[in-house]
Amino acid sequence: MSLADIHSIDLTDTPVVTIDLDIMERNIRRFQELCDEAEVGLRPHIKTHKIPALTKAQLDAGAIGIACQKLGEVEVMQAAGAHDIMLTYNIVGAAKLERLLKLARVCDLKTVCDNLTVAEGLSAAFAGSGVTLGVLVECDTGAGRNGVQSPAQAAELAKRIDQLPGLRFAGLMTYPITESTADYLTEAYKELDARGLKAEIVSTGGTPTLSLLRSVPGVTEHRAGTYIFNDRMCVKAGVATWDDCAMRVKATVVSRPTQGRAVIDAGSKTLSSDLLSMEGHGHIVEYPTAKIAKLNEEHGVVLFEEGAPAPQVGEVVTIIPNHTCVVTNLHDQLVGVRGGKVETVWDVAARGLVR
Amino acid sequence: MSLADIHSIDLTDTPVVTIDLDIMERNIRRFQELCDEAEVGLRPHIKTHKIPALTKAQLDAGAIGIACQKLGEVEVMQAAGAHDIMLTYNIVGAAKLERLLKLARVCDLKTVCDNLTVAEGLSAAFAGSGVTLGVLVECDTGAGRNGVQSPAQAAELAKRIDQLPGLRFAGLMTYPITESTADYLTEAYKELDARGLKAEIVSTGGTPTLSLLRSVPGVTEHRAGTYIFNDRMCVKAGVATWDDCAMRVKATVVSRPTQGRAVIDAGSKTLSSDLLSMEGHGHIVEYPTAKIAKLNEEHGVVLFEEGAPAPQVGEVVTIIPNHTCVVTNLHDQLVGVRGGKVETVWDVAARGLVR
Numbered sequence: 001m002s003l004a005d006i007h008s009i010d011l012t013d014t015p016v017v018t019i020d021l022d023i024m025e026r027n028i029r030r031f032q033e034l035c036d037e038a039e040v041g042l043r044p045h046i047k048t049h050k051i052p053a054l055t056k057a058q059l060d061a062g063a064i065g066i067a068c069q070k071l072g073e074v075e076v077m078q079a080a081g082a083h084d085i086m087l088t089y090n091i092v093g094a095a096k097l098e099r100l101l102k103l104a105r106v107c108d109l110k111t112v113c114d115n116l117t118v119a120e121g122l123s124a125a126f127a128g129s130g131v132t133l134g135v136l137v138e139c140d141t142g143a144g145r146n147g148v149q150s151p152a153q154a155a156e157l158a159k160r161i162d163q164l165p166g167l168r169f170a171g172l173m174t175y176p177i178t179e180s181t182a183d184y185l186t187e188a189y190k191e192l193d194a195r196g197l198k199a200e201i202v203s204t205g206g207t208p209t210l211s212l213l214r215s216v217p218g219v220t221e222h223r224a225g226t227y228i229f230n231d232r233m234c235v236k237a238g239v240a241t242w243d244d245c246a247m248r249v250k251a252t253v254v255s256r257p258t259q260g261r262a263v264i265d266a267g268s269k270t271l272s273s274d275l276l277s278m279e280g281h282g283h284i285v286e287y288p289t290a291k292i293a294k295l296n297e298e299h300g301v302v303l304f305e306e307g308a309p310a311p312q313v314g315e316v317v318t319i320i321p322n323h324t325c326v327v328t329n330l331h332d333q334l335v336g337v338r339g340g341k342v343e344t345v346w347d348v349a350a351r352g353l354v355r
Numbered sequence: 356m357s358l359a360d361i362h363s364i365d366l367t368d369t370p371v372v373t374i375d376l377d378i379m380e381r382n383i384r385r386f387q388e389l390c391d392e393a394e395v396g397l398r399p400h401i402k403t404h405k406i407p408a409l410t411k412a413q414l415d416a417g418a419i420g421i422a423c424q425k426l427g428e429v430e431v432m433q434a435a436g437a438h439d440i441m442l443t444y445n446i447v448g449a450a451k452l453e454r455l456l457k458l459a460r461v462c463d464l465k466t467v468c469d470n471l472t473v474a475e476g477l478s479a480a481f482a483g484s485g486v487t488l489g490v491l492v493e494c495d496t497g498a499g500r501n502g503v504q505s506p507a508q509a510a511e512l513a514k515r516i517d518q519l520p521g522l523r524f525a526g527l528m529t530y531p532i533t534e535s536t537a538d539y540l541t542e543a544y545k546e547l548d549a550r551g552l553k554a555e556i557v558s559t560g561g562t563p564t565l566s567l568l569r570s571v572p573g574v575t576e577h578r579a580g581t582y583i584f585n586d587r588m589c590v591k592a593g594v595a596t597w598d599d600c601a602m603r604v605k606a607t608v609v610s611r612p613t614q615g616r617a618v619i620d621a622g623s624k625t626l627s628s629d630l631l632s633m634e635g636h637g638h639i640v641e642y643p644t645a646k647i648a649k650l651n652e653e654h655g656v657v658l659f660e661e662g663a664p665a666p667q668v669g670e671v672v673t674i675i676p677n678h679t680c681v682v683t684n685l686h687d688q689l690v691g692v693r694g695g696k697v698e699t700v701w702d703v704a705a706r707g708l709v710r
Contacts, residue, residue, distance in 0.1 A: 013450040015709050047652065069653045089653065090609040092620075092669055095368040114610050117668040145654055146610045146618050254445040255469050255501045263501050265447075269684055270709050273628045297402065297680060298424045298444065298709075299500055313472040314447055325652060329624055329685075332707055352687055354370050354625050354653075 001345055009335060009342045012316050014252040015266040017331050021338045023246035024228060025057075031210070031227040032061045038213050038222075043067050043086060043203065045225030048325045050350035051334065052080030054228065065108070067205075067223040071099050072353025078107045080349070086203065087111045088138075088173060088223065090118045090146065096355070097125035100133075110134040110201070112173050114147050119161050126166030134170030135161050136201060139188065142178030151184055155191035162197060171201030175223070177209035182216045189218060208237035229324040232283050233276045242283065242320060247327065247334075249282070249319040251300065253311045262290075262310060264300040266319060271295060272326035285318040287311065292319070356700055364690060364697045367671050369607045370621040372686050376693045378601035379583060380412075386565070386582040387417045393568050393577075398422050398441060398558065400580030403680045405705035406689065407435030409583065420463070422560075422578040426454050427708025433462045435704070441558065442466045443528060443578065445473045445493075445501065451710070452480035455488075465489040465556070467528050469502050474516050481521025489525030490516050491556060494543065497533030506539055510546030517552060526556030530578070532564035537571045544573060563592035584679040587638050588631045597638065597675060602682065602689075604637070604674040606655065608666045617645075617665060619655040621674060626650060627681035640673040642666065647674070 011018065035042035041064035046055050055066055055077050065084025068074045074085055090113055091100050103109050104126070113119045113135055126133045137154045140147025148154045154172060162169040172188060174181060185202065192199060204216060205223035207230075213222060226234060229247040234240035251266035271281055273295055281292040281300065289308055294301040304310040311317060321327045328334065329351055336344035366373065390397035396419035401410050410421055410432050420439025423429045429440050445468050446455050458464050459481070468474045468490055481488045492509045495502025503509045509527060517524040527543060529536060540557065547554060559571060560578035562585075568577055581589060584602040589595035606621035626636055628650055636647040636655065644663055649656040659665040666672060676682045683689065684706055691699040 010450050013448055013710060089620075090618075090668075092607050092609050093367060093369075095365050114612065115668055118609070121669075140612055144616070145612075145649075145651065145656055147612055149612060252447050254447050254473070257469065257495055257500075257502055257504060261499070263445075265444075268627070268629065268681060269707075272623070273630075273681075274623065275628075294500075296500065297684070301500055313445075313470055314476075326623060326628075329652070330707065331709070352624075352685065354621075354686070355368060 006342055006345050009345065011250055011335070011342065012252070014250045014316060015270040016250045016335055017327060018248050018250060018335045018337045019229065020246045020248060021336050021343060023244060027228055027230060027244060027246060028058055028061045031224065032063065034210060035222055036062065040213060040219050041221035043221050043223045044228065045069070045205070045223050046073060046077055046350070048225035048228055048328060050328055050348045051346045052077060052349055053346055055080065055082055058228065064221060070353050070355065071096055071103070072355055073350045074103055074109065075099070076350040076353070078103060082107070084108045086223070088175070090114060092118060092121060097121060101125050101129055101131065104131045104133055110136060110170050112136045112138045113161070114138040114157070116157065116160055119157065119164055119167065123164035123166050129166060132166060132168045134168050136171045136173040136203065137161070139172055139174040139184060141174045141181040141184040143176060147174065151187035151191045154188045155195050155197065158192060158197050159195050169197060171199040171203065173203040174205070176206030177204050177212040177216060186217060207234060208239050211239065226324055231324040232278065232320050232322045236278060242285070245320045247321060247324045248285070249321055249327065250316055251319055253313050253315045253317065256310070256313055260304050260306065262302040262304070264302060264317065265298065266300045267298045268295040269297045269330060271300065271319065271321050272323065272330060274323040274326050276322055278322055282322055283320040285320065287317065361697055361700050364700065366605055366690070366697065367607070369605045369671060370625040371605045371690055372682060373603050373605060373690045373692045374584065375601045375603060376691045376698060378599060382583055382585060382599060382601060383413055383416045386579065389565060390577055391417065395568060395574050396576035398576050398578045399583065400424070400560070400578050401428060401432055401705070403580035403583055403683060405683055405703045406701045407432060407704055408701055410435065410437055413583065419576060425708050425710065426451055426458070427710055428705045429458055429464065430454070431705040431708070433458060437462070439463045441578070445469060447473060447476060452476060456480050456484055456486065459486045459488055465491060465525050467491045467493045468516070469493040469512070471512065471515060474512065474519055474522065478519035478521050484521060487523045488521060489523050491526045491528040491558065492516070494527055494529040494539060496529045496536040496539040498531060502529065506543035506546045509543045510550050510552065513547055513552050514550050524552060526554040526558065528558040529560070531561030532559050532567040532571060541572060562589060563594050566594065581679055586679040587633065587675050587677045591633060597640070600675045602676060602679045603640070604676055604682065605671055606674055608668050608670045608672065611665070611668055615659050615661065617657040617659070619657060619672065620653065621655045622653045623650040624652045624685060626655065626674065626676050627678065627685060629678040629681050631677055633677055637677055638675040640675065642672065
């Protein structure tokens, strides 16, 4: 896109997802400083932005490497120059294992697993390839998603990984940090030690849980995504203020059917329907007490308390979404603004890569 | 994509969104027959599929035209040959009005409005252009989204539209059909008549509410999207069986952390987080009592009752999603299968067009 095209972007032609560059740059700097102070490497999770230029900005600021959730994301970011990449997902199936091996030949790729079936699949793909794949054991330290259920199971799986041809036990990985994480990992270190193993990498994750990092012994790196933009979830969790939220979705009021109701042109196709246990679908900067009560695909229904100020049809409002990562995935482009002026436009290069 | 490429698509490389062509073709035929029997034109809403080839299939089966929710969708479908198009959205702002006028010059385009600000914007764009835009009044007959609030307001707005240069009052539009729709519209016809106006088009909408069509007098056409694929919402509403659901998302079990929990590689990036007032995020065909309890972006957490059969890591399962339209919007391609074999692949040409 030419500079003239970029400067002609009309921010009143909504919905449009803007990123405030001053805020974003400050977020990158601050989070890096927090990790530096904690003497823990920062491994940004690129799922939040899916944009090579922002990966570069994070690496330039001092990140040790990146995390990806999908092979397609690794492919995009490796092609754009990222080298130290952790794929934090159980990889299953012939087609994906072939892509994984291809990537592991050209970058410093690590992956995770939480069961022997996945480990054996990885081994079958890498044995005899000339590449040894570093594999971390994913630990369920309280989140109830993926992960081995106990420190002893973690150490047992680590041992099996270390014995499988083509693989190398590379450490422990968990997401997010919970009240149980410190105890779980401390016990896991002992169980590993009893088997003559050591976790070279101990990788924790989550933007809101960075503050818990110092309570967990032995962590070598932290994975976080949302911090680059921040969102309503981060504000609710107390780790950001509205002024720290770089992603701002511009939407237009298209209808005012009643005194207390407005309809905006940002629905679930723009904001996603992720609630993350919150009430409402986002924060309207200009009308902070208004509630985005309901989303259809192209309609956002906003409710106003009686007597509260409310916008007229045609007014453009600014929304801080509940969850930045899912908003990014819905849009082909994000628009970078500084001082309210368009400075750049990024293609969301790794958008929609579900495989 | 070449035929060889299409036939080599691996349905075990998941997640992948498949459309059963036999079921889809039957759905198109049956819904058309229901509208024919009710002597009401069928205007398929293309937001469900966003694919020109499926628009053509619906028109070939007897549809009178199509409905779109976004200008971008109109642009894609007009370029692909659709002619009679209703844009069921309040259009606001200079950039969009320019595109609307351009489209109205090359196809039979109608739009809607529910307030005078929008009507005056449309008029300013069309006055003196040589094109008269047909505008329907959107009526809120109980849904609590867009729409004028009373039959008298509807008729008043119709009168203003009819007086504005460049515009023509084209009828009444509402979504969906509720218990109040018949009374509202009946009263609106009287209010229009008292002002010397007549609703040339009366357009209702919604797949689940087709059965209510006969209860509403004066309807000339019905807009429906979901019927082409059907989904869990349609089954819950009693208007489809599982065997009528053409969209089936293939996902792989990547983890079995506990006896009662499996994790599949289809999360909110694949299925969306739309609940539509239901419990759970989809129906697993092979494990009908399992519950997709939670979605993160790339993880679906599935819970099984104690003792119930559960899949192993590596097993591919088939999910009927809660809401087809939002699933389509998350994917670049849908894969058409017949008898379990890949027959075609469609690019979702109008995906992600939020403006």
